[in-house]
Amino acid sequence: MSDQKAAILHLLTTAPNASPFDVNMALDAGWDHCVPYTGIGAADVPGLTQDAIFSRGPKGVRRTGIFLGGRDIHQAMDMLEAARGAMVPPFEVSVLADPSGAFTTAAGMVACAERMLRERRDRSLSGVRTLIFGxxxxxxxxxxxxxxxxxxxxxxxxxxxxxxxxxxxxxxxERYGVRPSGVDGSSDAAILALMPEAELIFGAASAGVQVLARRHLEAAARLAVACDVNAVPPEGIEGVNVMASGDPIPGSPAQAVGIGALAVGNVKYNTQHALLRSMVHGDGPVYLAFDEAFAEARRHV
Ligand SMILES: NC(=O)c1ccc[n+]([C@@H]2O[C@H](COP(=O)([O-])OP(=O)(O)OC[C@H]3O[C@@H](n4cnc5c(N)ncnc54)[C@H](OP(=O)(O)O)[C@@H]3O)[C@@H](O)[C@H]2O)c1
Structure with missing residues (x-):
């Protein structure tokens, strides 16, 4: 009989419930148990982390992990740092933050767009004027x-x-050393004024909300790629079908192509699966957030 310990993933979330999506993903990636702890804040994380690391011995920590959920990406990053700070090597376990699926989903979006720009326009993301709706x-x-x-x-x-x-x-x-700007999208006129300069557009607004219609896209004379992650009708960006994967966008003056929610979802799924597997089957503790998700997503496009 194997003396291998069960693989236990402790799922800590600020939300009132764990996401069934994340529970399914954890078990499908090879974790034996996924135990939810709800209503958790960053202040609770050190205590819970130390409860998890000290109870199973050095062999057991390799079969133990922490998943951080919730809705707030900054809070999830604080929780990741709190967990890391509570480790006492060799009592140290792997931690993955993916609040609201945002890290793996955004990683999939940016990796898909990056590949499409390279394939269709021979460009990297460097200097590309990018608008992010939602x-x-x-x-x-x-x-x-x-x-x-x-x-x-x-x-x-x-x-x-x-x-x-x-x-x-x-x-x-302030938090991540990047310099995006913030622009007005509160009226049709404001949105139309943004269109002429846009080369890459991401649609990440709430499910079922259309942020751009054909008339907006007709004004986007430099647009190369539009990526829409909304899977609930109507299309978040009109003309970008959920199944699109480099399909032409009707009415686009620059023959822009679309990437739809299912193409992104596929990369997101493979990325989250691979990160969860690396925690349970890897050689040592890893700390995984949006940077690691993006590196992984680039391998799946
Ligand atoms: N395919 C996948 O694998 C996958 C995985 C996860 C999520 N998703 C999808 O990704 C999208 C974003 O998820 P999320 O959780 O970040 O969304 P969210 O928090 O519900 O909404 C994002 C933003 O949408 C904007 N918004 C809300 N109502 C709007 C309206 N009527 N008009 C224009 N903008 C509006 C809001 O920004 P402002 O008010 O500031 O504009 C809000 O902050 C959703 O469509 C979700 O279903 C897809």
Whole structure:
């Protein structure tokens, strides 16, 4: 009989419930148990981490992990740092932060767009004027951070106006050393005014919300790629079907191509699966957040 210990993933979330998506992903990636702890804040993390590391011996820690969920990406990063700070090597376990699926989803979006720009326009993300609709939400904000880190010239668009977008951009600058701007998307005129300069557009607004219609895209004379992560009708960006993977966008003056939610979802799935597997089957403790998710997503596009 094997003396291998069960693989236990402790899922800590600020939310009132664990995400069934994350529980399924954990078990499918090879964890034997996924135990939810709900309503958790960063202050609770050191105590829970030490409870997890000291109870199973040095062999057992390799079969123990922590997953950090919730909705707030900055809080998830604080929780990751709190967990890291509570480790007492060799009593140390792997930790993955993926709040609201935002890190793996945004990693998939940016990796898909990067590949499409390279294939269709022979360009990297460097200097590419990028608009992120829904950029104040967890997925859009992470997308802004990753695209800006890869060298894109990023603007976060908010339908609540420039001040809201600028506040979110300032927090990203302060915390992650990137410099997105915040721009007004509160009216049709404001959105139309953004279109002529856009080369890459990400749609990451709430499910079921259309942020761009055909008339906006017709004004985007330099647009190369639009990536829409909304899978709930209507299309978040009109003409970018959920199945799109480099399909032409109707009405685009520059023959831009679209990437839809299912193409992104596929990369997101493979990325989250690989990160969860690396925790349970890897050689030692790893700390995984949006940078590691992006590196992994680049391998899956
Ligand atoms: N395919 C996948 O694998 C996958 C995985 C996870 C999530 N998703 C999708 O990713 C998207 C983003 O998720 P999320 O959790 O970050 O979204 P969210 O927090 O619900 O919303 C993101 C942003 O959308 C904007 N928004 C809300 N209502 C709007 C409206 N009526 N008009 C224009 N903008 C509006 C808001 O920004 P402002 O008010 O500041 O504009 C909000 O911050 C969703 O569509 C979600 O379903 C896909």
């Amino acid at each position: 950029g104040t939400g967890p997925v859009g904000m992470t997308c802004a951070i990753l695209a800006a880190k890869a060298g894109a010239d990023v603007a976060i668009v908010s339908h609540r106006g420039e001040a809201v977008a600028a506040r979110v951009a300032a927090t990203c600058a």
